[in-house]
Structure formats: C-alpha cells, structure tokens
Amino acid sequence: MPKNQTLSIGEAYNQGVQAFETGQLNKAVKVLNQVLKAAPEYAPAHQLLGVIAFQTGQTGPAENAMREAIRLQPDNAGFLSNFTEVLRTNGKPEEALKVGKRAVQLAPGVANAHSNLGLAYYDMGELFEAEACQKRALALNPDLIAALNNLGSIARDNEDREGAISFYRRVLDLRPGYLESVNNLISVLIEAEQSEEATELADDYLGKGHVSAELHRNRGRLHVLQCQWDEAERCFRNAISLDEKKPESYVGLAQVLTEKNLHELALVEAEKAQRLDPSHAPAYHYIAVCKSHLGDLEAGFANYEKTLELKPDFSATMIALGHLEMERGNFDAARSWFNNAAERDKARLNAQIALVRLDKVAEDNPDFQALVAALPGVDKLPPEQSVSYHYALGKCYEDLKRYDSAFEHFAKGAALKRSIIDFDADQIEETADDLISMFTPELVQKLRQNSVDSSQPIFVVGMPRSGTTLTESILASHPYVFGAGELSYMHKLFTDQLRGGNKKTGSLIAALPDHEISKRAQQYIQQLDAHAPGKPFIVDKMPANFLMVGLIHAIMPNARIVHVARNPMDTCLSCFTRVFQRSQYHSYDQVELGRYFNAYVRVMQHWNDILPSGSFHTVHYENLVENIEFEARRLIAFCGLEWDDRCLEFHKDARRVRTASVQQVRQPLYKSSKEKWLNYKSHLTPLIETIGGARISF
Numbered sequence: 001m002p003k004n005q006t007l008s009i010g011e012a013y014n015q016g017v018q019a020f021e022t023g024q025l026n027k028a029v030k031v032l033n034q035v036l037k038a039a040p041e042y043a044p045a046h047q048l049l050g051v052i053a054f055q056t057g058q059t060g061p062a063e064n065a066m067r068e069a070i071r072l073q074p075d076n077a078g079f080l081s082n083f084t085e086v087l088r089t090n091g092k093p094e095e096a097l098k099v100g101k102r103a104v105q106l107a108p109g110v111a112n113a114h115s116n117l118g119l120a121y122y123d124m125g126e127l128f129e130a131e132a133c134q135k136r137a138l139a140l141n142p143d144l145i146a147a148l149n150n151l152g153s154i155a156r157d158n159e160d161r162e163g164a165i166s167f168y169r170r171v172l173d174l175r176p177g178y179l180e181s182v183n184n185l186i187s188v189l190i191e192a193e194q195s196e197e198a199t200e201l202a203d204d205y206l207g208k209g210h211v212s213a214e215l216h217r218n219r220g221r222l223h224v225l226q227c228q229w230d231e232a233e234r235c236f237r238n239a240i241s242l243d244e245k246k247p248e249s250y251v252g253l254a255q256v257l258t259e260k261n262l263h264e265l266a267l268v269e270a271e272k273a274q275r276l277d278p279s280h281a282p283a284y285h286y287i288a289v290c291k292s293h294l295g296d297l298e299a300g301f302a303n304y305e306k307t308l309e310l311k312p313d314f315s316a317t318m319i320a321l322g323h324l325e326m327e328r329g330n331f332d333a334a335r336s337w338f339n340n341a342a343e344r345d346k347a348r349l350n351a352q353i354a355l356v357r358l359d360k361v362a363e364d365n366p367d368f369q370a371l372v373a374a375l376p377g378v379d380k381l382p383p384e385q386s387v388s389y390h391y392a393l394g395k396c397y398e399d400l401k402r403y404d405s406a407f408e409h410f411a412k413g414a415a416l417k418r419s420i421i422d423f424d425a426d427q428i429e430e431t432a433d434d435l436i437s438m439f440t441p442e443l444v445q446k447l448r449q450n451s452v453d454s455s456q457p458i459f460v461v462g463m464p465r466s467g468t469t470l471t472e473s474i475l476a477s478h479p480y481v482f483g484a485g486e487l488s489y490m491h492k493l494f495t496d497q498l499r500g501g502n503k504k505t506g507s508l509i510a511a512l513p514d515h516e517i518s519k520r521a522q523q524y525i526q527q528l529d530a531h532a533p534g535k536p537f538i539v540d541k542m543p544a545n546f547l548m549v550g551l552i553h554a555i556m557p558n559a560r561i562v563h564v565a566r567n568p569m570d571t572c573l574s575c576f577t578r579v580f581q582r583s584q585y586h587s588y589d590q591v592e593l594g595r596y597f598n599a600y601v602r603v604m605q606h607w608n609d610i611l612p613s614g615s616f617h618t619v620h621y622e623n624l625v626e627n628i629e630f631e632a633r634r635l636i637a638f639c640g641l642e643w644d645d646r647c648l649e650f651h652k653d654a655r656r657v658r659t660a661s662v663q664q665v666r667q668p669l670y671k672s673s674k675e676k677w678l679n680y681k682s683h684l685t686p687l688i689e690t691i692g693g694a695r696i697s698f
Contacts, residue, residue, distance in 0.1 A: 009039045016048060025052055043072035047079050054086055062086050070099075077107030084116040088123055096120040111141035118150055127154055145171055149181050156184075161192045179205070183214040190218075193380055195225050213243035220252050224259075225382045227420040232256045247273035247280040254286040261488070261582050263293045281311035285320070292324060295484075295531060300324065315347030322354055331358055349374060350385065353392040360399040368396045387417045391579040398577070403679045410577045411683070417579060418588035425592040431505055431547065432599035436606045438506030439550040444610070447509075447554035450518040454525045455558035458539045458639055461546040462564035463600055464584050465574035467621035471564050472541040473650035474632050478641055482532035487540045489527045490548050493520040509551055521555045537639065546600060549607040553615050560639045561616035563604065565696035569677035570621075572597055572687055594690025601694045608698050618698060622674055 007015070012035050019028035029052060035045045050065030066083045073079060080103035087096035100117035107113050118133030131154045137147035152167030168185035171178050182205055189198035202219045205212075220235030236253040239246065250273035257266035267290035273283035284307040292300030301324070307317045322337035335358055342351035352367040361368045371393050378386055390413030397406035458475060460468050476483030494512070495505050512520075528538050537560075545552070549561055572594065575587040586596035607616065617638040624631040632647050677684065 009035060009042055012038075013042065013045055013048075016045065020048060020052060025056065028052060041072055043069045043076070043079070046072065047076075047082070050086065051082060054082075054089070059086065059090050063090055075106055077103045077110060077113060080106065081110065081113040081116050084113075084120055088116075088120050093120055093123040097124060109140060111137040111144050111147065114140065115144060115147045115150060118147070122150065122154065127157060130154055143174055145175055145178060145181075148174075149178070149184065152181065152184055152188075156188050156191075161188055164188045165192070177210070179210060179212045179215060182210075183212065183218055186215075186218045186222075190221060190225070193382075195222055195382070198222055211242065213239040213246060213249065216242065217246070217249050217252060220249075220256075224252070224255060227259075227383055229256050229259050233260075245276060247277040247283055250276070251280070251282045251286055254283075254290070258286065258289055258293075259582060263290045266290050267294070279310055281307045281314055284310065285314065285317050288317070289320065292320075297324070297328075313344060315341040315344045315351070319347065319350055319354060322351075326358070334358065349381075349389065353388050356392050356396055361396045363400060365396075368393075371396065383416060383420045387413045387420075387579055389413075390416065391577070394577060401679075404683075406577075407680050407683045413579060414576060414588040421585050421588070423585040423592075425586065425589075425595060428586065428592070428596050428599045432602050434504035435506040435547060435550070435603055438504075438510045439606070439610065441610050443510055444550055444554045447517060447551065448557065450514050450521070451555045451557055452518070452521045452525055453558055454556065455560075455640075456525065456536065456538055457528055457552075457556060457559040458537050459545050459549075459552055459559060459561045460539055460541040460543075460564060461549060461561065461616075462543050463546075463566065463571045463575070463597060464543045464580075464587070465578065466543070466566040466571045467564045467619070467624060468541050468543050470621075470624065470650070471562060471619055471635065472539050474628075474635060474647050475537075475539050475562075475639065477647045477650045477652075478537075478636065478644050479646070480535070480641060481537040481539060481639075482535040483539045483541065484528065484531040486542045487528070487531075488542065489524050489540070490542065490545055490552070493524055494548070494551065505547055517555060524556075537641070546604055549604070549616060550611065553607075553611055562635065562638070563616050563618045564621060565604075565618055566621035567675070567677070568597055568691050568695050569684070569688070570673065570675065572691070573677040573680060573684065574673070576687070590684065590686035591690050594687050597691055598694045601696060604696060605698075618696065620696075625674065 012031060016028045016031035016035065019025075019031060029049065032045045032049050032052075035042055036049075039045075046065050047069035050062045050069060053059070053065060054062035063083075063086050066079065066086055069079050070076070070083055080099050084096050084100035084103060087093075087099060097117070097120040100113070100120045103110075103113040104117050114133045114137040118130045118137065121127075121130035121133060131151065134147045134151045134154065137144050138151070141147070148167050148171045152164045152171070155161075155163035155167060165185065165188055168181045168188065171181035172185070175181075182201065186198045186202050189195070189201070198218075199222050202215060202222060205215055206219060216235045217239040220232045220239065223229075223232035223235060233253065233256045236249050236256060239249040240253070243249070250269045254266040254270040254273065257263070257269060267287065270283050270286035270290060273280055274287060277283065284303045288300045288303035288307065291297075291303060301321075304317050304321050304324075307314050318337045318341035322334040322341070325331070325334040325337065335355065338351045338354045338358075341347040342355070348370075352370050355367045356365070356371065371389065374389070375393075378389055381389065390409040394406045394409035394413065397403070397409065458481065460472050460475070462468050472483045472485075475481045494509055528540060529535075532538055546563065549563075552559055552561055572590075575584065576590065576593060578587070580587060586592050617635065619631060619635060629648060633643055636643055636647060681688075
C-alpha cells in the first residue's frame with residue numbers, strides 16, 4: 001500500500017494509471033506493485049502491469065500478468081482483447097484466436113476487440129476472416145489506426161499493392177508519425193518498384209529525427225537497390241544498434257558484405273540471423289551463398305534446401321541453385337531450377353536472363369522473345385537487374401550474329417554498370433609504375449631469404465578472358481592436379497589495406513618485415529592446401545596474380561607460374577561483353593579497359609626482363625586452340641608432370657568452374673573465338689586507340 005494510508009486501493013491504482021499515461025513507467029510499476037502487495041487480487045493492477053511489460057518488450061512477464069488478471073476477471077472484454085495481442089506476439093496463435101473470439105462475444109461493439117481478433121486470424125493464415133474482422137472494426141471506428149494498417153498488410157499479402165498503399169496512406173493522413181505504417185508503406189513501394197518515392201519517404205522521416213530500426217533497415221534496402229554498398233552497410237548497422245534482435249537487419253548486412261566480397265564476415269552476420277530466428281529463410285539463403293563461395297558446396301546445398309523447406313517459393317534460392325548447378329556442369333538441373341523460378345512473377349525476368357545463358361539462342365527462343373518484350377520497361381528496373389538484362393540481350397543478339405544490336409546492349413549494360421561502381425582508373429598505371437620501380441632483382445633476392453619450399457602451387461595468371469580457365473581445366477584434368485579456381489589469398493595476404501595502409505602493391509610488399517613475408521607465405525600454402533589436402537599440385541587461377549609474379553617467384557621458388565596471353569582485342573572485347581559479378585571493374589569503359597591491358601603488358605614485360613629465364617611459362621591462346629595437344633604437352637611438362645591423355649578431355653571433368661567461362665569449358669575446344677573482335681571493329685575505336693601497339697611479345 002502507498003505510504004499515504006488515507007488512499008483507497010482505487011485511488012492508489014489511479015495514481016499508477018496517471019503515471020503510466022504521462023510516461024513515468026518506473027513510477028507506475030512501483031505504485032502498481034504496492035497496490036498488489038496490499039490487494040493481491042486487484043485485477044486492474046495485474047492488467048496494467050501486463051500492458052507496461054508488453055510495451056517495454058517483456059512479453060513473457062506481460063503474458064503472466066495478464067493471465068492472472070483474466071483469472072480474476074474472466075469476462076472482462078478489455079482484458080481479453082489485450083491478452084489476445086500478447087498471446088499472438090508470444091507465438092500462441094491458437095490460444096489468441098480463442099481468447100479473441102471470447103472478447104468479441106462479450107463486447108461486440110468494441111472496435112479494438114475485432115481488430116485484435118483479426119490479427120489472430122492473420123497469424124493463422126486465414127486472410128478472409130482477418131479482413132472481415134478489420135472491416136468490422138472500421139465500421140465501428142472509421143479512424144482506427146490498427147485496423148487500417150492491418151488491412152494494408154492483408155492487401156499486401158493478397159498482392160493488391162495499390163490497395164495496401166491506399167490503406168497505409170490513410171493511416172499517415174490520420175497520424176503522420178505512425179512509424180509502423182511508414183515502414184509498411186516503404187516496403188510495399190519497394191515491392192511495387194516505386195523506389196524513388198520510397199526513398200523520398202524514408203529520407204523525410206529520417207530527416208525529421210524519427211528513430212526506428214526498421215526505418216534504417218528499409219533505407220538500407222533502398223541503398224542496396226542502387227548498389228550503394230557503403231551507405232547500405234551503415235544503415236543496417238544503425239538498425240542493429242537500435243534493435244539487436246531483428247534477423248532481417250543481420251541478413252541485410254550479410255547481403256552487403258557479400259557484395260563487398262567479404263564472405264567470411266557476411267557468414268558471421270547470416271549465422272547470427274539464423275540463431276536469432278531458426279525459421280528465418282533468408283538467413284539460410286545467405287549462409288548458403290557464403291558457404292558456397294568459400295568452397296563448402298555440401299553446406300551450400302544443405303542451406304539452400306533448408307531455405308526452400310521453410311519458404312518453398314523463395315525464388316532467389318532457386319536461381320542460386322541453378323547457378324551452382326551450372327558451375328558443376330549440371331546444365332539440365334540448372335535449367336530446371338531456372339524454370340521453377342520463372343513460374344514466379346517477381347523472379348521471371350531474372351530466371352529468363354539466366355536461361356538464355358545456358359545455350360545459344362535461336363530467333364524463336366521464348367526466353368529471348370520475353371527479354372525483347374521487356375525492353376520498354378527496362379529503365380524502371382533496379383540498376384543491377386538492368387545491367388544483367390542488357391548483357392543477356394546482347395548475348396542473344398550475338399548468338400544470332402546481329403552484332404550491331406548486340407553491341408548496343410553490351411554498351412548500355414557497361415555504361416550503367418560503370419555508373420554504379422566506385423573505381424579509380426588512375427590506380428591502374430600507379431600500381432604498374434610502383435611494381436616496376438620497386439621490384440628489382442635485388443628485392444627478389446631479399447625476399448628469397450624468407451621463401452617456402454612447397455611445390456604444391458601452380459599459378460595461372462594473365463588478363464581475364466584470355467584463356468586462363470581453359471588452361472586451368474587442362475591442368476586440372478591431370479590426376480595429380482586439383483583446380484581450385486580464382487583465389488584471392490595472395491592479394492589479401494600481401495596487399496591488405498587494413499594491415500599495410502599503402503595502396504601501392506610493390507611498396508607495400510617491399511616494406512614488409514622478413515618474418516611477415518615468411519609467415520604470410522606459409523599462410524598461403526595452408527589456405528591453398530585446404531582446398532584439396534595433400535594433393536601434389538593445386539591450381540590458383542586468379543588472373544590478377546600477374547601483379548604478383550615477382551613475389552611468387554621470390555617466396556615460392558618451387559611453385560609453377562603459367563602466364564596465358566591472347567590477342568589484345570579479342571581479350572578486351574571478351575571482357576567488355578561480360579558482366580562480372582563483383583570484380584574486373586576496369587571492364588566497363590573501353591578506355592579504362594585499354595589502360596588496364598597496357599598496364600598488364602608493361603608489368604609482364606618487367607617480369608620477363610628481371611626474372612631468370614624459365615621463371616614462368618607463357619601459353620598463347622591462339623596456339624593452344626590451333627594445336628592443343630602440342631601446347632598442352634608443353635604445359636604439363638613445364639609443371640613437372642608426366643603426360644596424361646585425360647588432359648585433352650578437360651570438358652568431361654565434373655569439377656566446379658566459377659568463372660564467366662562456365663559454359664565454354666564444358667565443351668570441346670572450338671576456334672570461333674579467334675579474331676571475334678572483327679565483328680565489332682566499328683564500335684571499338686576508343687579501345688583500339690588506347691591499346692595501340694601494346695601486346696605480349698614473348
């Protein structure tokens with residue numbers, strides 16, 4: 001009982017109500033507990049304590065307090081209506097439905113009771129009954145915010161986006177600061193591909209100082225649509241700082257970190273989302289994405305399967321599984337997944353983009369025809385989807401030998417891609433200059449003092465799209481060789497900006513202390529061996545390791561280095577007409593692409609000049625396709641291996657291939673890619689003028 005003994009129980013309770021209504025929750029709880037100490041069976045005090053607990057996120061204590069209030073007053077419709085919402089929130093929809101029906105039976109004229117019952121029906125998936133309840137609530141109170149918001153959600157679930165938008169706008173007309181409807185409206189605007197309006201709404205509310213984890217998360221989603229990864233990451237981290245219990249925020253952060261090629265960090269966030277909610281399908285999807293990228297295919301497939309078990313219509317997983325099957329050479333399985341995804345309206349275009357990659361298309365190919373039909377609306381697509389669309393349509397026209405139309409779409413896709421990436425083309429020349437300046441024979445000898453003696457690595461280097469995948473496939477068909485694909489270990493170990501603070505590769509390596517050189521070389525061997533423990537030879541086919549040839553020769557003198565060279569114009573055209581997932585940013589502008597090629601030639605010429613003869617072996621792509629057995633035998637001999645006829649049957653190898661050459665490497669060797677650039681010569685003037693006479697001459 002409060003210290004003032006002259007107060008009655010009712011008067012003391014009213015003091016608690018007043019404190020609650022003025023936001024003094026701690027005082028309210030203290031007063032209500034004193035009331036219950038004096039009168040343990042005073043039901044209104046139990047009820048209000050439950051309401052306070054619920055509003056402060058303590059759903060367990062809220063349920064206990066309200067259950068006691070109803071035990072004491074089982075026919076109190078107001079108590080029952082509130083208890084319906086608490087039970088629903090605590091994941092007890094069946095009991096919530098039962099209690100909600102009782103509340104409506106006792107108080108058929110109370111709008112909130114109908115609205116809360118509607119929410120219970122909604123959680124049970126009974127949308128027809130849920131909608132009827134909310135409409136009854138509105139008939140009793142046309143301005144009931146909860147009913148309007150709930151009707152918006154029901155319309156959204158029924159794919160009536162215009163109806164949902166209308167209901168959410170009605171809420172905001174009545175109560176502009178109702179953030180639940182703000183966020184619901186932003187979400188449905190995103191779904192309706194009205195991202196510009198959604199962005200204006202989010203920025204307006206954030207600019208007014210509204211604090212909401214979901215508002216920051218929605219802004220992050222909008223940044224993702226515009227490929228603004230740093231801004232998206234900041235928003236998702238803000239959302240997490242405001243509410244650490246929402247798996248959606250961690251999934252959003254995992255998506256961003258994946259796009260930044262930080263798959264180990266992305267996996268941490270996706271796994272946290274999964275622990276917070278073991279039934280959250282997107283968490284398993286991103287765990288699968290990360291596991292697959294990190295080489296654990298078994299875990300990748302298992303988590304994709306779990307995603308579809310939880311959400312059978314999760315089309316992003318279907319498309320991801322299709323691409324994973326493509327990488328394994330299972331094109332029929334890939335086609336099946338893409339076709340499954342195409343049955344969903346939201347995924348149809350992405351699925352058709354994937355399907356046209358599987359084979360050469362004919363004029364009457366239905367997926368090609370669908371892409372052509374989609375052209376008028378392509379400008380309204382999110383940028384990344386629009387990029388993929390243009391490259392897919394360009395590929396189709398190339399299949400049909402309609403080269404002018406093909407180049408038009410390649411150029412549009414490239415220009416759009418270039419507009420959404422952060423890339424400083426000047427660093428191309430700066431890196432080359434620095435390597436050539438710093439890497440002298442004396443530095444090579446100094447580095448050699450901290451070398452490792454492993455002969456396991458075989459490095460395949462060169463320009464992207466120069467034939468590095470074909471070369472790796474020949475090697476990986478040998479029983480003593482495992483093809484690990486494109487590995488980023490060398491660059492992460494030796495040019496990690498966080499550890500070195502120097503953007504210039506050569507200077508950074510030259511400044512490393514002796515013990516760091518040895519330690520990182522050992523780390524590389526350990527990371528490489530993990531791909532195929534104990535295998536005599538493992539291929540690291542990262543083309544950009546051409547920058548590392550001098551370092552590799554110095555610190556891994558027993559490693560083999562294979563350099564693949566190809567006609568400059570064919571190489572660069574092949575780069576320009578492919579969209580790369582998260583790399584090769586130099587490829588989307590002809591001048592920048594030419595500058596990159598010129599820098600590559602200068603660096604490789606430098607290695608040829610300063611390293612001893614035989615330090616690396618150059619394979620010329622044109623020679624390889626003209627006389628594959630002769631060139632393959634030379635390649636195998638350089639690597640210190642006995643010849644094996646299986647090296648000529650590389651297209652039968654079932655290993656995973658994760659590059660843009662995924663289709664070609666599954667086919668016998670063909671020569672049609674030689675001098676292919678001549679089909680596009682009239683469109684390539686900037687590239688031709690930039691490259692000039694640069695080419696590999698050794």
